[in-house]
Amino acid sequence: MIQKVNVSLDKNSYEIIIFNNFLNNILELLKPHLKQKKIAIITDKNVGNLYLTSFVEVLTRGNVEVVSLCISPGEASKDWATLKNVVDWILENKLERDDLIIAFGGGVIGDLVGFASSIVRRGIEYVQVPTSLLAQVDSSVGGKTGINSKFGKNLIGSFFHPKAVLIDVDFLNTLNERQFLSGFGEVIKYGLLGSYPFFEWLEKNSKDIITGDTEKRIKVVSSSCKIKAEIVSRDEKERGDRALLNLGHTFGHSLEAGTEYSDQLLHGEGVSIGCCLAFDLSYKLGLCSQEEPSRVRSFMKSLGMMTDIAQIQGKVPDTETLINLMKQDKKVKNGQLHFIIPRRIGESFVSDNVNIGDVLSVLEDSR
């Protein structure tokens, strides 16, 4: 079973292909993007230890010249020093504009390698091969690349679209439960922000997805990518609708910043908590009924996901600090915070006149 999702962006259009059985399929899937016969695979040590040798073997047998680099896993690699190392390595290996770079790993690899590809020789073509659920349904799609700054997450980067996103759901088998559920935060987000039927389908099928049903995994990934691709096609550079994809993210990012992007809170965990808080805020503003936040929370809880600040292990900064962290966001305009507010499950909108007092009280209630 193979699913295809088109990301329609004029000259930058590309396909997301969702499949399984990696080694049997990857060479054929890469072929249309090989203008020259040289590929650089950049991955992290976790993914590299599991899959790199056989991946390189299959390409080499296909007469492709392959060089590869493994970097340290974890969010800490999205920094200046690692970016410089990756860029230097690409130049040292004499990759040319028409060669191909493969970002092979989770969200950190996708963001970092996509960014490096965009700035070496002012842009070398690259393909995303995301291995975590989070990367498969979110960060590999849409062309956002970047690293973190001491002033905030993803504040340095570019819009640079891959030539293709090739997603094998079999990679999800080696994720641990916490990583999988973190990615599932982004999956549920798509239902919450844009599709009630998808949310309902998730309520019925999530147990099967989590325990490993391949067909349903292909469906859940392709449905998520489709919702994201449609929004990105409407608004490539995030001047309008694309902001909807940030449902739960204003809350989530400030919690991630407050816990210093450490293992204390994974990105998708911040998002799942953030989605619950966005529904709380909506209810507080009188925009949705009390049943909506309850239904979201109880569904997430039934899967073992995080829904409140109180569940974060260890120290979390006080509420005022969290609000200050929200203010240092890429999307802030004229110093004005904005939030994605759900009207109901399946529909949301961008608001830039939320009362800070209401945000404060939602955060307090969640501790």
Next chain:
Amino acid sequence: MIQKVNVSLDKNSYEIIIFNNFLNNILELLKPHLKQKKIAIITDKNVGNLYLTSFVEVLTRGNVEVVSLCISPGEASKDWATLKNVVDWILENKLERDDLIIAFGGGVIGDLVGFASSIVRRGIEYVQVPTSLLAQVDSSVGGKTGINSKFGKNLIGSFFHPKAVLIDVDFLNTLNERQFLSGFGEVIKYGLLGSYPFFEWLEKNSKDIITGDTEKRIKVVSSSCKIKAEIVSRDEKERGDRALLNLGHTFGHSLEAGTEYSDQLLHGEGVSIGCCLAFDLSYKLGLCSQEEPSRVRSFMKSLGMMTDIAQIQGKVPDTETLINLMKQDKKVKNGQLHFIIPRRIGESFVSDNVNIGDVLSVLEDSR
């Protein structure tokens, strides 16, 4: 007298405005690009010492909030460390996507600040206000930004177009003769690669331009920008015709790299030597008459410009090293060197099957 040149690039189109009398005009010229009332000026200490105070004053009187940063002058600032400092400074000053950054200075400032603008928050709008002749006729136009790598010049960067390029030719009054003549290398290049009438006009008027005729300076800058803008509009991402702008640059870049981008050889000096060598190469290949390289060389010499490697003060690497430096160029494809070869003054083409032996002998003859 004001001249306007349009750079036509779909959504990225912008205007180059060539004028004089800076302080009386700059506020009005910036106004169309002020979505929010905050501007960050980034300049170097040389330009800053001369012009920053009065520039800031005129904007402040116009109710614009201004922050400013002065960095060290010179090519050495096009490095990772300075890029990181500039990016951090922009974030620290909380510049938002709709605020405006001004790259105020020569080519180094334009390339560095343009690149920083392109990667902070995935792109903040910026305006080029180039002050050197080299920046006015070349580097500020076309959206190429970047820094140098130990593997070569401008190997790290992006395509990121300014909202406008505002060129006051009065700034040329404070350039010393060597800087001015270096920029003039790029000016003559435009005649050589694409317009015989412009070259002829230059032969007649260059003495006046050099001694300070404002009207002729506005004409020479706008004519140069117009030739560049037309080529850039045809080929934004340098997949075809844009390569013509590199006449003299394959030679020039290797000489610059060989002298470590130091004051030993300015960029435009490398270009003027490179243009002469490109004509020598063309003659050697039997593509132009002997008169063409002679006419180019004698015109340049009459202005006091550099035309041969022998004129470079200090050590220059041996010829084989220079050829190896050529091979590490952004535009190399499949390991194949390519050259811009003039057919005659005013017309040139891209060739990717030049015999290395011919290049070697041209370099040897020039020492």
